[in-house]
Amino acid sequence: MADISREELEKMIEKAKREQQAMLDRMTPEEREAAELRAKKLIEEDNARMQKLIDDAAAMSAASAPKEKKAPGFCPNCGAPADSGKFCSFCGSPLTTADNS
Numbered sequence: 001m002a003d004i005s006r007e008e009l010e011k012m013i014e015k016a017k018r019e020q021q022a023m024l025d026r027m028t029p030e031e032r033e034a035a036e037l038r039a040k041k042l043i044e045e046d047n048a049r050m051q052k053l054i055d056d057a058a059a060m061s062a063a064s065a066p067k068e069k070k071a072p073g074f075c076p077n078c079g080a081p082a083d084s085g086k087f088c089s090f091c092g093s094p095l096t097t098a099d100n101s
């Protein structure tokens, strides 16, 4: 159901913005102001909805990826790339790497 790609969502948002802008260009200042407020609200609601879809999709793909496994060579404390030393050269934490081969 949520079978829309991020790219398509962004295109839809862009298109809606352009259409609204084209409409605004043909209006009187009063109409424009009222319509602008309405449009802004609609766009915000749409964006929130779409952002949720994007977040859900991202959460799903993150959940399917192995995330417990930390890449070796990164400090578990500060996340700085660590070279072969036993301690992080940035924060000094011991680098707990499982394999010591």
Ligand SMILES: [Zn+2]
Residues within 6 Å of the ligand: 075, 076, 077, 078, 079, 080, 088, 089, 090, 091, 092, 093
């Ligand atoms: Zn560190």
